[in-house]
Amino acid sequence: MTDNLVLVGYMGAGKSTIGRSYANKYNMKYIDTDDYIENHEHSSISDIFQAKGEKYFRQLETTVISELISNEQNAVISTGGGMPMREENQILLGKLGTVIFLKASMESIWDRVRNDTKRPLLQCDNPKGRIIDMLRVRNPIYTKCADICVETDNKSIEEIISIIERSLL
Numbered sequence: 001m002t003d004n005l006v007l008v009g010y011m012g013a014g015k016s017t018i019g020r021s022y023a024n025k026y027n028m029k030y031i032d033t034d035d036y037i038e039n040h041e042h043s044s045i046s047d048i049f050q051a052k053g054e055k056y057f058r059q060l061e062t063t064v065i066s067e068l069i070s071n072e073q074n075a076v077i078s079t080g081g082g083m084p085m086r087e088e089n090q091i092l093l094g095k096l097g098t099v100i101f102l103k104a105s106m107e108s109i110w111d112r113v114r115n116d117t118k119r120p121l122l123q124c125d126n127p128k129g130r131i132i133d134m135l136r137v138r139n140p141i142y143t144k145c146a147d148i149c150v151e152t153d154n155k156s157i158e159e160i161i162s163i164i165e166r167s168l169l
């Protein structure tokens, strides 16, 4: 049995903010899969994408999830927005813990990521159009692999955490 909580959702949905707060409140360990990869590779996500390509990064994501399954208990784990896209990872995420989908609207995601330079997939000519296209593909996948879905628009961190708490009862 694992008591891990696993946060999934699109870039800018608030996974890191909510994950850190939740872990803090319950004195749990907090792990961010992007940070984990950056530490292991001694390189930023942008540099990994640029030097080795997205496919290499996706393989690292699968490796990280497998390692966390073996090593972690009672942790809050925030995952990169593309983590559940591989079918293999969907199964692994379910083994890692209770999967929570933090669902945000296009508008609130756009507000949070519009000035971001650290997310390689959004460094393109029409990032807004890209987000719309990606959400269309990804939202059903996040929903499918999650045990719990929390809509985060117009909610405070405390409200979101309290919805998660009630859903876990």
Ligand code: S3P
Residues within 6 Å of the ligand: 009, 010, 011, 012, 015, 034, 045, 079, 080, 081, 082, 083, 118, 119, 120, 121
């Ligand atoms: C990605 C999301 C990013 C990071 C990478 C790819 C994605 O993580 O893993 O840039 O495919 O959605 P965040 O969701 O933490 O921004």
